[in-house]
Amino acid sequence: MNTTKAILITLVLAATTSCGRGQNAPRVVPSSTSVPVNLVSICGDPNILGIEIPDIRDGSSCGIDDPVQVYFVSGVELSSQPKINCKTARALRTWVDEGAQPSVENLNAYITKFHVVAHYSCRTRNSQPGARISEHAKGNAIDIAGFTLSDGTVIDVEEHWRAADYGETLRRLYSSACGVFGTTLGPDADRHHQDHMHFDTADYRSGSYCR
Numbered sequence: 160m161n162t163t164k165a166i167l168i169t170l171v172l173a174a175t176t177s178c179g180r181g182q183n184a185p186r187v188v189p190s191s192t193s194v195p196v197n198l199v200s201i202c203g204d205p206n207i208l209g210i211e212i213p214d215i216r217d218g219s220s221c222g223i224d225d226p227v228q229v230y231f232v233s234g235v236e237l238s239s240q241p242k243i244n245c246k247t248a249r250a251l252r253t254w255v256d257e258g259a260q261p262s263v264e265n266l267n268a269y270i271t272k273f274h275v276v277a278h279y280s281c282r283t284r285n286s287q288p289g290a291r292i293s294e295h296a297k298g299n300a301i302d303i304a305g306f307t308l309s310d311g312t313v314i315d316v317e318e319h320w321r322a323a324d325y326g327e328t329l330r331r332l333y334s335s336a337c338g339v340f341g342t343t344l345g346p347d348a349d350r351h352h353q354d355h356m357h358f359d360t361a362d363y364r365s366g367s368y369c370r
């Protein structure tokens with residue numbers, strides 16, 4: 160076994176055993192994910208695996224200081240690896256362990272993958288002209304459109320939010336992020352969030368904003 164392969168396997172094992180649930184079930188990284196050999200624990204948390212990337216600067220209003228690109232959070236793979244700040248990565252980790260995984264226990268499964276559809280982007284809120292700058296433009300936000308479970312089930316926000324089979328689980332999963340993140344927006348919020356959940360770590364003096 161060459162060194163690169165050994166490192167890769169070690170990292171995958173680290174990622175798949177860091178979650179407290181279902182440790183007997185083998186979890187593998189799909190071949191669609193190309194895991195870089197310099198994947199390390201980041202943000203001072205052994206359960207967040209990714210890479211540190213150079214500061215992002217886009218003009219005067221967009222960018223991230225000390226950004227990271229996250230591949231695994233407590234053993235859950237992120238389908239497209241978000242570029243976010245550590246504050247947001249840590250919030251994601253807290254939510255996985257304390258909110259997201261407990262929310263699917265009734266299905267006798269655990270989450271293996273988040274379907275990430277947006278993260279860093281230099282744009283206004285909901286890409287509306289003249290709107291305030293988005294938390295996505297600061298590395299504070301992540302959009303998740305669905306989840307893959309350990310038994311292969313795919314739960315999709317747009318398809319299942321109001322569905323009889325997974326709707327309740329999905330809404331419980333969403334609600335569990337309120338308070339962990341400063342803002343949570345889902346399909347009940349507005350027309351811009353029918354197919355995903357938006358989570359960000361913006362600070363609101365009046366407390367969390369969850370719709």
Ligand SMILES: [Zn+2]
Binds near residue numbers: 277300301356357
């Ligand atoms: Zn968003």
